[in-house]
Amino acid sequence: MGIRGLTTFIENRSHFYLENYQLHDTNLVIDGNSIACQLYRRHNKSLNDSFGGDYDRFAGIINNFFNTLQRCNITPLIVYDGGYETKKVHTINSRMKNRIKAANQLNPTNSFSVFPLFQRHVFEDVVEQRGIKSVRCDFEGDTEITNIAKALDCPILSYDSDFFIFDALYIPFSYFEISVKSANDESDVAYKYISCKVYKVDKFLKSFPGLQKSCLPILAVLLGNDYVKRSVFAVFYQNLKMQTCRGSESNQQKVIKSLLTWLQNETIESALSKVLGRYCKAKRQKILKKINVAINGYNSYESRYMRYLDVNVPKAGPSKHKVDLLSIDIPDEDEEIENNDAHQDQDDDVSSEEDENVNIPSKFQDKFRRCIYPASFMDILVRNRYYCVPQVENVALENSHTYSQATAKKRRKKRKKREDQPENIDDIMNIDDLELNSDDEASFDPNNLFSVLRNN
Known part of the structure; x- marks a missing residue:
């Protein structure tokens, strides 16, 4: 999904929110779609995409990445996204338009970049050739990546701001060095490791005393995502006390800081009551339903894809049940949005139905999840x-x-x-x-x- 501005917000304060980390002797859940793109982007200067992509050189870069993991006794587990969800249609259209513009302006001398057509296929081919365990989710994979990582008690490697909301050990790819270093442990036994930085939700929360972990998904929703656009909350933002940031930071950074400060004094119930209290009841329930789906997307539960990775899983504790916010009692306030012409009809700002109940033949689903079929x-x-x-x-x-x-x-x-x-x-x-x-x-x-x- 992605949360606009959150990666920049975290990286600008990395000395507060990120910890130095030595990665070795562990499983590593890899966001396949993200890392395929990030590997290409990091080495873009040596890969001229004006002529369709140097796939053999890119394959060499991918192999070097996995060789580095292997030298540090790191077991990669690849999780790919599947088909596009209904809520992603507008985002896909926008990305396609931008890609067309970039492709039309691309030449060997300018700074534009377009991922070559088979960039992701090359990554998948290398993974298959090396016998690395992988699984393809039916649709978007962020939640399942988190579920698998938490079940295995291991980090996630990706470059997606959604993982700043999930309660899991997250390594942003921008802080991941593809090189091997050596050190000795307390028993003076030598080991090899990869130097990186890791994000922990608990460390982030310490910077905002009173902020509850359960409220972080509300931050993601209010900043706008594939479920509900930020414009839906226009009246709420009119009443939000804005915080100051360093002069060089954008208005989006101020909004993020202001939301975090506001949430320090709220529970998930009180926050939603204040956000939705000015809507008419019919519209309130429609928006609340989508918020409920969005927030549950950040909750952990037992992964349905674990068996495809064929790994030993520690005995799991009780699964975390989905949160039901639809029963929250929201008091009526001044129904400003209902009477405001600029926000009277915002049905397009709230996504349509979900894909969870799609009837997929079991034979197809099994082969799809085993990466036999493409996304x-x-x-x-x-x-x-x-x-x-x-x-x-x-x-x-x-x-x-x-x-x-x-x-x-x-x-x-x-x-x-x-x-x-x-x-x-x-x-x-x-x-x-x-x-x-x-x-x-x-x-x-x-x-x-x-x-x-x-x-x-």
């Missing part, structure tokens, strides 16, 4: 949609994704024919037996975002 297959199965990722190409010519539409058209026909037969799910996804004729019309557009967005 795009979940979008095809659940929404009959395929996202065509923009790439660097000659924009004066017909875009390259156009030529895949005939294949997509045939696959759609197969899916419609067999969608009521879950046992044939492999056939639905298999393209080897698609007999494409030269006269097949590419009349089916699988939500070709590149074509659509480039013309807008």
Whole structure:
């Protein structure tokens, strides 16, 4: 999901919130999607993406990363995101637009960067070749990454501000040195380690006395995320006492500090009562329902993906049950938002239904979680949609994704024919037996975002 400005806020105060850490002799849960991008970005100067990406050199960089872990007796466990969730559609559209603009302006001499089309595939291939244990979540994986790390009592490696909210040991990739150092323990036994910095929620809370751990997800919600946009809380912000920051810091940094200061004197119930008290009851319940889903996304429970990693798990304690905030009694205050024209109709600012109750055939789900199927297959199965990722190409010519539409058209026909037969799910996804004729019309557009967005 990501929380705008929070990474900058933490990094600007890293001497308060982060601790030096020696990583060795441990499991390490790796956010596969994030680290694939961060490895490419860190070495971007040596990888010219104007010509589609130097995949062999990138594979070497990935192998060096895993070799470094191996030398320090660190066992990587890779967790990938799956299909896009409903709440991510607007975010995906925005990212695609930005990617198209960057691709159109890219040349070997400027500073623009575009991840090459197969950047993530190269990472996954190296992971598979090395026999590293991995799992693909059905949809977004942040919560499951945390669940797995907490079950194994080990750190998370990622570069995602959501992990500042989760109650888990988190290593931001920007503070992770891909090099091996040596030291001796108390018994004078030599060991090798990777120098990094780690974030602990408890250390962060000490800087804000009175701030409860359970209130941190409210911070994420009020700053705006995929569930509820920040604009929904406009009236709340009008009444929030703003704190001062150093002169060089942005207004967003002041907002974050102000929210943290305000939450020092609140419980989760009192905070939500003050935030939602000015809404009419109908709208209040709709927003509260989404806040409830968002907050539960930060809660820990036993992971359903652990068995795919085939690791020994310590005996688990009682699972943490989901929080139900829908029964909170919120007193009516002045219903300012309801009577304010600027905020009268904000249904678009609250995400639509969730994906948890989607009926996914068990045979498909098992192979998907074992990384036999790519992430795009979940979008095809659940929404009959395929996202065509923009790439660097000659924009004066017909875009390259156009030529895949005939294949997509045939696959759609197969899916419609067999969608009521879950046992044939492999056939639905298999393209080897698609007999494409030269006269097949590419009349089916699988939500070709590149074509659509480039013309807008």
